[in-house]
Amino acid sequence: MLHLDTLLLVHLCVTLLTTALVAASANYADSPPELRWWAAGNVCVSLGVVMSLVETLPALLTSVAGYGVIAFGLALVLRGLRVHGASTLPWPAIAAITGVALLVPWYYTVLAPSRAARLVFSGFYFGALDLWCAAAIARHGGWRVNAIAVTGFVALGCALLLRGTGMLLDADLAGPANALMMGVTALVIPLAQICIAFGLIVMVMWRYAERLRRLSTLDTLTGTLNRAGLELQGKRVGLRAQRGGRSLAVVMIDVDHFKSINDSHGHLVGDEVLRHLSALLRRELRPHDVLARFGGEEFVLVLDDLRLADALVLAERLRARIASTEVALADAVVRFTASLGVAGSDRHGYDLIRLISAGDAALYQAKRDGRNRVGAG
Secondary structure: OOOHHHHHHHHHHHHHHHHHHHHHHHOOOOOOHHHHHHHHHHHHHHHHHHHHHOOOOOHHHHHHHHHHHHHHHHHHHHHHHHHHOOOOOOHHHHHHHHHHHHHHHHHHHHHOOOHHHHHHHHHHHHHHHHHHHHHHHHOOOOHHHHHHHHHHHHHHHHHHHHHHHHHHHOOOOOOHHHHHHHHHHHHHHHHHHHHHHHHHHHHHHHHHHHHHHHHHHEOOOOOOEOHHHHHHHHHHHHHHHHHHOOOEEEEEEEEOOHHHHHHHHOHHHHHHHHHHHHHHHHHHOOOOOEEEEEEOOEEEEEEEOOOHHHHHHHHHHHHHHHHHOEEEOOOOEEEOOEEEEEEEHHHHOOOHHHHHHHHHHHHHHHHHOOOOOEEEO
16 A cells, blocks of 8 residues: 555645646636636645645644635635536635634634544535535536536545544544545545546536537527528427428518618618517527528528418418517618518428428519518428
């Protein structure tokens, strides 16, 4: 078995290295706030660990201030985890976590000196905080992404609880049972810290990957799906409808005389018209329907479990809503109409490209017939 001092040195080195890794990841202008909280927390934990391991320092620094700095760091890490999950940890809670880590060791250092009691407290208290961190991650799901960090926090928490339990059962620090327990936990803790550091970075990388994926499939002007998003989501809706034996409908929507709106009022007003139209369409759709900007002033709806006749009723309702609304701007009020074309799987099958082509043909027939009307393909 490795000597305990060697394991403690490994523990300290791993703590410093993982802290440097997280801090380096957070050291750029657009880093997410949770990563900065994790980096700050890890720096505090590292400082506290160093303070608690340097035996030449006064007891109030090693056993009281050191524990307080570690607890403050863990509270910052927990705040970052809560921020990652769209929540937070208020500063009074952080102060309370730090205050407990200062008061209890102070009592067992000044009023009732007992190193064993301090070690029991630190094991249970810091172990509980690490398990709290694991719970903060686990409650948001996403195990494929979060499993590494959760595993690290659980392993670290259990190792510290084991250390506290060993000291509680046998206060003899030099006893063989405690020596074995200290050696095992001193080996597990660095491995857990590595898991935590890489797990936190994986969580941030996944969040960025999801943002990039959403940006690549969304239209930046209206927030609806773009052509790439339509191809991805529309095909999924079509496959679900085909497998379930349900009808599928496509509605193509094109703003009438959109070029004249741009020419008369400017492109900024034209952009506002498109945003207004996309918002109106969203309000009329069911959660599982797909809305996409097909290009320019043209939008497409993919509607699951809707027969052609029902889709025509929906399209007529949309046409009337569009014609009856207006876009109020600072210096103008713009009214506009739209032409719509509808196609259904009853006639054209479930191939999305074929349905869009049929809907587009019906749309342009509606325009040829006078605009502001619904055509069926």
